[in-house]
Amino acid sequence: MTPENSSIDIDFQVPCVHRLRFTNDVFGKDQEVLLNLLEASGERRPRMQVWVDEQVAKAQPNLSMRIRGFASQHADCVDLVGNIQTCPGGEAVKNDIHIVERMLKVINAADLDRRSYIVVIGGGAVLDAVGFAAAIAHRGIRLIRVPTTTLAQADSGVGVKNSVNLFAKKNWVGTFHVPWGVINDEEMLLTLPDRDFRNGFSEAVKVSLLKDAEEFSRIEQNAERIRNREMDAVRPVIRRSAQLHIEHITQGGDPFEALEARPLDYGHWSAHKLEPMTNFELRHGEAVAIGVAVDTVYSSLVHGFPKEDAQRVLNCLRNLGLTLDHPVLHETEELFGGLEEFRQHLGGRLTLTMLPEIGRKIDVHEVDRPKMLQAIEQVAEFMSESAKAVLND
Ligand SMILES: NC(=O)c1ccc[n+]([C@@H]2O[C@H](COP(=O)([O-])OP(=O)(O)OC[C@H]3O[C@@H](n4cnc5c(N)ncnc54)[C@H](O)[C@@H]3O)[C@@H](O)[C@H]2O)c1
Numbered sequence: 560m561t562p563e564n565s566s567i568d569i570d571f572q573v574p575c576v577h578r579l580r581f582t583n584d585v586f587g588k589d590q591e592v593l594l595n596l597l598e599a600s601g602e603r604r605p606r607m608q609v610w611v612d613e614q615v616a617k618a619q620p621n622l623s624m625r626i627r628g629f630a631s632q633h634a635d636c637v638d639l640v641g642n643i644q645t646c647p648g649g650e651a652v653k654n655d656i657h658i659v660e661r662m663l664k665v666i667n668a669a670d671l672d673r674r675s676y677i678v679v680i681g682g683g684a685v686l687d688a689v690g691f692a693a694a695i696a697h698r699g700i701r702l703i704r705v706p707t708t709t710l711a712q713a714d715s716g717v718g719v720k721n722s723v724n725l726f727a728k729k730n731w732v733g734t735f736h737v738p739w740g741v742i743n744d745e746e747m748l749l750t751l752p753d754r755d756f757r758n759g760f761s762e763a764v765k766v767s768l769l770k771d772a773e774e775f776s777r778i779e780q781n782a783e784r785i786r787n788r789e790m791d792a793v794r795p796v797i798r799r800s801a802q803l804h805i806e807h808i809t810q811g812g813d814p815f816e817a818l819e820a821r822p823l824d825y826g827h828w829s830a831h832k833l834e835p836m837t838n839f840e841l842r843h844g845e846a847v848a849i850g851v852a853v854d855t856v857y858s859s860l861v862h863g864f865p866k867e868d869a870q871r872v873l874n875c876l877r878n879l880g881l882t883l884d885h886p887v888l889h890e891t892e893e894l895f896g897g898l899e900e901f902r903q904h905l906g907g908r909l910t911l912t913m914l915p916e917i918g919r920k921i922d923v924h925e926v927d928r929p930k931m932l933q934a935i936e937q938v939a940e941f942m943s944e945s946a947k948a949v950l951n952d
């Protein structure tokens with residue numbers, strides 16, 4: 560063989576469409592939106608299996624009846640197969656790989672194929688776990704996500720990743736799999752507990768700090784209204800955050816994270832470590848609030864981020880009702896292990912995103928640990944001063 564014909568390298572692109580819809584009652588007045596996403600497959604009506612987060616099913620006891628009502632009303636264009644399935648909500652669904660195996664059995668028993676639809680309704684954890692099962696069954700069944708938390712509507716639900724946790728590591732096993740569609744339905748948020756309602760906004764703050772200074776100011780100004788669940792303040796923030804995430808994924812040039820930097824994971828090297836360190840008692844959004852606070856203060860100590868803006872970020876996160884400290888944050892020996900895990904997840908050099916100013920990011924390849932410790936202490940101090948101020952009120 561001559562050197563010219565001993566290897567073949569060809570660049571190619573995979574055409575993908577990302578479909579994001581906003582509704583306000585997807586199984587009621589806006590049901591056409593879901594219907595329109597279900598494409599017929601030749602002569603056959605599209606088959607659809609529905610998975611619901613157990614907590615959502617409990618909080619919305621009419622939901623399965625409404626889903627069945629939707630399917631029977633449109634029986635000529637959709638075939639709802641089997642029962643409506645439920646699975647545990649929250650991180651529990653990602654912490655037991657056997658649950659994924661059970662999902663695969665159910666998918667197999669229903670004879671779903673690549674042109675069938677799995678509709679998953681739930682928080683980010685359930686979307687991740689069912690999304691993983693859907694991605695590996697037959698190498699990929701069409702997935703329609705209906706995120707039911709603010710975090711999943713503002714961030715994870717519009718992403719192209721799925722995963723479960725393994726070896727006590729977050730998101731260790733999973734795939735990149737572009738969902739067929741995502742429906743952000745406002746009604747779904749009504750039953751969300753306050754704690755989870757607040758969580759989503761740490762990711763909205765994160766993406767605004769990375770990409771949109773004006774949006775950060777808007778969140779800052781409306782923080783208390785958002786915390787009080789005033790939907791006129793909440794709606795635009797979720798929309799903008801989802802849009803910034805989706806634009807990054809579809810136009811940022813690196814949807815499957817092959818490059819060194821993972822800017823959307825700003826503040827996540829510590830967040831991803833804090834979650835298992837607290838035995839997942841801290842929710843993802845809560846851990847991200849702490850991680851964003853720490854990396855923002857660190858940016859002010861090392862990368863020229865203005866100190867008064869760092870103060871604004873901490874105020875904003877606190878006013879959204881997010882707590883920026885936790886006892887395990889001070890177990891820094893173990894916490895710093897998160898840096899290596901973050902690097903190892905991607906391979907290559909350690910690459911973290913930091914901020915020289917709001918709306919502008921840089922990649923850095925090393926961390927000044929004494930300064931990072933200082934950042935952690937400053938964030939903790941801010942939180943304890945805030946608590947004192949509240950007590951003195
Ligand atoms: N794939 C990605 O790109 C990506 C990105 C960010 C986060 N994530 C993952 O998302 C997960 C966090 O998701 P989350 O913040 O949505 O929380 P979650 O899925 O853990 O849900 C929080 C709790 O609220 C319950 N719940 C959800 N919606 C409800 C509703 N409408 N009414 C009543 N209860 C409801 C859930 O059952 C759970 O108990 C983490 O596992 C995180 O790693 C994934």
Ligand SMILES: [Zn+2]
Binds near residue numbers: 762847
């Ligand atoms: Zn996140």
